[in-house]
Amino acid sequence: MMMKSHTSWDSRWNFRLSGEPLGDPSDGPNKKLHWSQPRRLYDPVSAGVAAFASIFAGTATVATVATAIGFTGMALGVAGAITGNSNLAKIGGTLGLIGGVGSLAAGAGMFGTDAAASSAGASLDSSATNDAMNQMFDPATSAATDSGVSSSTMAAFGPSAAGPDLSGMTMASGVPSDALSMSGASSLASPSGLLNAAPSNFGATGAPVQPMPATGTSLATNAPPAFHAPTGLSNPPPPTDLAGLAQQAKDMIASGKSEADLQTWYKGLTPLQQTLMSQQFPGVNLQGGLLGAASSMYNGLSPTGKLVAGQTVAGAVGGLANAYGSYETNKLQTNINNQNQTELQRQIRNASSVVPVYYNPTGLLGS
Amino acid sequence: MAQTIQNPILKKIEAGIEAKIPPESRQQYMAIVVSGMQIMFSTGTRHLLMQKIQQPGDIVTKVSMGIAQLIGTIYNQAKGKMSVPEAIPAAITLAMQALDFAERMKVTPPVTGDVAAQVVQATAQATLKLFGIGRNKVQEVLSARQGSLTPQTMAPPTGAAPPAAALVPQLGAQ
Numbered sequence: 275m276m277m278k279s280h281t282s283w284d285s286r287w288n289f290r291l292s293g294e295p296l297g298d299p300s301d302g303p304n305k306k307l308h309w310s311q312p313r314r315l316y317d318p319v320s321a322g323v324a325a326f327a328s329i330f331a332g333t334a335t336v337a338t339v340a341t342a343i344g345f346t347g348m349a350l351g352v353a354g355a356i357t358g359n360s361n362l363a364k365i366g367g368t369l370g371l372i373g374g375v376g377s378l379a380a381g382a383g384m385f386g387t388d389a390a391a392s393s394a395g396a397s398l399d400s401s402a403t404n405d406a407m408n409q410m411f412d413p414a415t416s417a418a419t420d421s422g423v424s425s426s427t428m429a430a431f432g433p434s435a436a437g438p439d440l441s442g443m444t445m446a447s448g449v450p451s452d453a454l455s456m457s458g459a460s461s462l463a464s465p466s467g468l469l470n471a472a473p474s475n476f477g478a479t480g481a482p483v484q485p486m487p488a489t490g491t492s493l494a495t496n497a498p499p500a501f502h503a504p505t506g507l508s509n510p511p512p513p514t515d516l517a518g519l520a521q522q523a524k525d526m527i528a529s530g531k532s533e534a535d536l537q538t539w540y541k542g543l544t545p546l547q548q549t550l551m552s553q554q555f556p557g558v559n560l561q562g563g564l565l566g567a568a569s570s571m572y573n574g575l576s577p578t579g580k581l582v583a584g585q586t587v588a589g590a591v592g593g594l595a596n597a598y599g600s601y602e603t604n605k606l607q608t609n610i611n612n613q614n615q616t617e618l619q620r621q622i623r624n625a626s627s628v629v630p631v632y633y634n635p636t637g638l639l640g641s
Numbered sequence: 642m643a644q645t646i647q648n649p650i651l652k653k654i655e656a657g658i659e660a661k662i663p664p665e666s667r668q669q670y671m672a673i674v675v676s677g678m679q680i681m682f683s684t685g686t687r688h689l690l691m692q693k694i695q696q697p698g699d700i701v702t703k704v705s706m707g708i709a710q711l712i713g714t715i716y717n718q719a720k721g722k723m724s725v726p727e728a729i730p731a732a733i734t735l736a737m738q739a740l741d742f743a744e745r746m747k748v749t750p751p752v753t754g755d756v757a758a759q760v761v762q763a764t765a766q767a768t769l770k771l772f773g774i775g776r777n778k779v780q781e782v783l784s785a786r787q788g789s790l791t792p793q794t795m796a797p798p799t800g801a802a803p804p805a806a807a808l809v810p811q812l813g814a815q
Contacts, residue, residue, distance in 0.1 A: 334725070336785040339778050341726040345666075346765050349730045352657035353761040357650060357754035362762060372779055372786075403783070410766055411776040520671035524678060529645060 344373025346410075361409075368406035519543070648744055650757050651737040658730045669724040673731035676715045677708075681739065694743045701756065704743065705763035708736045709771045725772050729765060736764040 347370030354363025526536055646652040662670050681690045693707045694700070712732050716723050740760055743749045749756075769775070 334772075334778075336782055338725060339774055340782045340785070342729055342769070342772070342774060343779060343782060345726045345729045346769060348661050349658050349733045350761060350765060352661055353654050353733070353758060356653045356657055357758040357761075359754065359758040362758050365762070372782060407776055407779055409762075410769070411779070520668065520675055524671060524675045 340373045342373070343369050347371070347373055364402070365406045365409055368402045369410070372403065372406070646737060646741040648741050648752050650754050651741045651752060654757060654761065655734050655737045658734055662727070662730060666724075666727050669727040670731050673712070673715060673723065673728055674734050676718075677711050677731065677735040678738065680711060680714070681735070681742070690739065690742060691746065694739065694746070694748050700740070700743060700749045701759045701763050704736050704739050704760050705767045708732050708739060708764050709767035711735060712768055713771055728772070729768050732768040733761050733764050736760050 347366045347368065349366070351363050351366030351370060354360065354366055522539070523536070526539060646655055659670075680686055690707075694703055696703060709732065712728050712735075716725075716728070737757070737760075740749075740752055740757065744752050
């Protein structure tokens, strides 16, 4: 009869067969987790990135990549228009055209500036393409990967004594002229004004400029209140309006509603709406998201503190996993509610083998 | 504390992006944004955001890389159901949220248009890199647009563009 040897956790992590490759000790090229290497519970992001980046890069269709580049261009174009950074707007316009949405988007007013729209509407020239690609993908100009803001990025985006460069941009393109004035009086009381503004007016030359209201008032709009219309907690939208439900959830979080309020709202939904939210909304499950709140309450009762603080993270992140019907996470919630700490700890460990549940509070966003 | 963006510039960028999201993409976009906000601002996890933005370093880098990590976390949790294109504008919206939070916590001086523009670009760069979209991918799209490729599954990246795995040490080092 074969006997299984009992090995302590420490020796198990440290044990390896002689001659087995260890990989790059600096954790460089060899990303495949070797069974003899310690399990990296506290660095889940790195492992995840290695997995999905390579998967996406290898399987993405041209259309998907083009759409992603197009959306990038749209976002940069909008930000360029609002910040008065024509360079960013031009990059956005070029990327939008590269993404294949340029002509359509320009026609639909998808870009925020005439510069972006005209760039998108024009034929794609190599110099503009190279310039945009250099600024987006050249590490020397990448503010994201440098330890600080690079000099070239600062040159492109840094403060200018002459103020924002608005050359090439026409502000009658539907962006309210006051929107570019950063004085306090011009701040919008609510984004609903811009959101409800008829999208076709964005980018359309000669579109009427809406007067800015006084702070604390909402913008008048003729657009139908389809997406951002507040419906109230007791009046959820029809079950098919999934985007509206998501908007409600976002608005509640943004307005500082308590988890209890969120839970009340969720429970006020019809079963069909709850099902749609939990099964058809990737990443959104408000009931699952309440794990964080439940574990926070539990945290207040716990004498151990630190571990349960980690469980709070596990709850919040596990809540996202719960959106996809994680059985393990449901059990986790049950035990949080029951305040069964021993069972909770055991199930968190078990859940980590099913879904990435992170123990360390600093492992989610921190190092 | 309410998490409505207070800075007028950041608020306008968020509103501008959301106004431009096509209706067919709005659901995915909102799903990603809500997920990110849950992680960033929920009572139990808000301190993580605070820790992140209080680390030493440039606010542009901290926010952009932190948001890229956040998007990666959500992507992992989504188990392949998250749409990548909508993740880019969603990441920028979340970056505006984080930047506004940093300003309100007085971690950074009042955010100017220049800083906001840097964060937008850096977040877009980091998120694209997260998904392995680099110069080579753009070239493939350009080639496809010119008819030399058909919209089929693209070959793994080759050539000068860094492999996707090269991103890992950068993100992991945060």
